Amino acid sequence: MxxxxxxxxxxxxxxxxxxxxxxxxxxxxxxxxxxxxxxxxxxxxKAKDELLYEIHDVFITYVLEEAKRTEEMYATPIAKLCALLQSFTAAFHKYQAHITVFYDESKSLLDSDREVIKQKRDAYRKILQHVIIEGQQSGDFRTELPPTIVTMSITGMVNWSYKWYKQDGTMTMAQITAIFIDMILRSIITQQGAQEASEYVIQSANNEAGFIF
Amino acid sequence: MxxxxxxxxxxxxxxxxxxxxxxxxxxxxxxxxxxxxxxxxxxxxKAKDELLYEIHDVFITYVLEEAKRTEEMYATPIAKLCALLQSFTAAFHKYQAHITVFYDESKSLLDSDREVIKQKRDAYRKILQHVIIEGQQSGDFRTELPPTIVTMSITGMVNWSYKWYKQDGTMTMAQITAIFIDMILRSIITQQGAQEASEYVIQSANNEAGFIF
DNA sequence: GTGTGAATACCGACCAGTCGGTTTGTTTTA
DNA sequence: TAAAACAAACCGACTGGTCGGTATTCACAC
Structure with missing residues (x-):
């Protein structure tokens, strides 16, 4: 104890x-x-800065490693994307406070510390962005959308929940994640990717196919 | 000068x-x-706190008033939603620094000040959420999605840009907003709403209809 | 008795806020 | 119209208190 x-x-x-x-x-x-x-x-x-750095590093290191593992574990871009989102939001229970500090207080890091953290954060973003590009190349994701903007849109939508998600609310993070995945997939999927995506998406009552082109 | x-x-x-x-x-x-x-x-x-409060108030008052005006000006939920997003991102040029302070530093407000700001922020969120609910009632937006989560997802996706948007980047905020609108509409639209939405959406090269159901 | 983890007392730097005073601009008056 | 009276804007030295960090001592395990 x-x-x-x-x-x-x-x-x-x-x-x-x-x-x-x-x-x-x-x-x-x-x-x-x-x-x-x-x-x-x-x-x-050694100093107060070190405490802030450790909070940052513990979180981003965990998320990055988790993303690497996840990305290797699945085969298709769609499966990878969904798994990445789930693995990130799954960290909320343990890391919501870390996330808040990570995104609100990183400006208070020492310059040298911030650079180390920035590299890991960039590495994480690259993994996500690479999955988007893969999906565009495979024809599952729409190529009209710039992958950088798509990546930041997804990141924003998911990350923002640190501002409003309450652990004791009516919905669990898993339920919310299902909605995130639904919305994200529908926004970037092509007709080709629709069939695989339908496995991950919320089915509507009056529409078996479940997709809008 | x-x-x-x-x-x-x-x-x-x-x-x-x-x-x-x-x-x-x-x-x-x-x-x-x-x-x-x-x-x-x-x-x-009077004190340092007052400076912080003024920065918060100038921004949220502007955004709230702008949203009220916009919401009244358009007729359909789809048109309202698009206009709301555009009016918000249009404020980026003048207010990006305000936004950063607003979302990162509101914890440093005096309790009494924070309460005032919170009410205006809630009023803004209610306008957006009301448009989503209207769209669900009219049959244009999917009812499988809880309006609160949709509202926060949209808010997150758009707001997050304050973390990464650079005024001197390759894309203008208007271009980025077009992509936001495209992704958001596709993620929440029903078959019924698809026709009206197609006016606001990026058309794909090999798909005239432009929507995935 | 030596090393490790933790408590106490303390220091120097710094910071929000104050206050007496000066400058600048505007109105009143003769 | 010029000087006198007033008010608003601004200055900068100073203060009381606080904070990050240090030096030293204490407890106790092996």
């Missing part, structure tokens, strides 16, 4: 950063929150 | 908040940036 102090500090910091921002929280507040002392903090962290 | 000091301070603050965050910027830095003094600052603002 008793975690080590370092992890307790990280957890408390996540909670506090989420609501007050990195620069709105002091080290004294963090350690007070876990009943520890500043001495304890500086035993585990 | 010479603006008043208050506006110069706001402009400098926008720029600095955008890159360093509200709590990462000092009043001395802001006034140094415009060659003014702290006395000058406190002549125009």
């Amino acid at each position: 008793k975690k080590d102090l370092k992890q307790e500090i990280i957890d408390a910091a996540l909670q506090l950063f989420q609501t007050h921002g990195y620069n709105g929280v002091t080290i004294s507040q963090i350690v007070a929150h876990v009943g520890a002392s500043k001495g304890g903090f500086y035993h585990h962290f | 010479k603006k008043d000091l208050k506006q110069e301070i706001i402009d400098a603050a926008l720029q600095l908040f955008q890159t360093h965050g509200y709590n990462g910027v000092t009043i001395s830095q802001i006034v140094a940036h415009v060659g003014a003094s702290k006395g000058g600052f406190y002549h125009h603002f």
Whole structure:
């Protein structure tokens, strides 16, 4: 039950950063929150920046590795895309606070730290973008849409949920993800890809095929 | 040419908040940036919080008023939705820095200020959500999708562009908006709505109808 | 008794906000 | 019309408090 102090500090910091921002929280507040002392903090962290960096790195490293595994595991662009979205949103339970800090507070990273994080984030985006391009080449995704914009649109739609998703809401993240996948697939699919996509999509009551061309 | 000091301070603050965050910027830095003094600052603002509030309020008031006007101006849910998206993204040139501050720094608002802003933001979201519901009732938008999730998906996709859109990039915001509208319409439209939607959508080369059911 | 994890006390830098004062502009008055 | 009176805009040194970080000591396991 008793975690080590370092992890307790990280957890408390996540909670506090989420609501007050990195620069709105002091080290004294963090350690007070876990009943520890500043001495304890500086035993585990060289500086406050290091704490922020670790929060960023733990999250993006996890997401990136997960995306690499997922991308290899599936064969078709459509299956890859759906699996990527699911693997990302599945991380919400454990990482929603990380995500909030990641997207709101990265400007407070040291320049050198931010560069390291940026490279991993770019690597992640490239995986997603590559799947989109693959799908366009295979004829499953519409080629009228620039892959960069499609990638950012998908990223935005999914990422934005960190601003509004409540763990105790009426819908689970899995249910919401099903809707994301439905909307995304319908927006980028070609007639050719429609059949495979229909496996992942919500069927409408009065339309067996389930797609609009 | 010479603006008043208050506006110069706001402009400098926008720029600095955008890159360093509200709590990462000092009043001395802001006034140094415009060659003014702290006395000058406190002549125009009661406190630092007031500056942050004004940035929030100017933006959300503009967007809300614009949305009200737009919603009244068009007749059908599809036309309303497209116009709403266009009116929002049109604000990017003037307001991208405001948007960044609005979405990243609202946690630093005073509780009382945040409540005022929240109400205007909710009013804006309700307008969008109402258009979605109207479209479902008229049979133009798919009823399988919960309107709340659709609203947040659209909001996320469009809002997220504040993180990646560069004014000097290869695409204009108008071009990007056309792609947003295309993707969003295709993801929520019914067969019934397809005809009207085809006016707003990017036509594919090898598919006259332009829609996938 | 040596190393590791944690507490306490403290420091120097910095920051939001203040305050007395100066400059600039505008109105009143003789 | 020029000077006097007033007001608004602005300046910058100063302060009280806070924060990140450090030095030192303490506890105790092996």
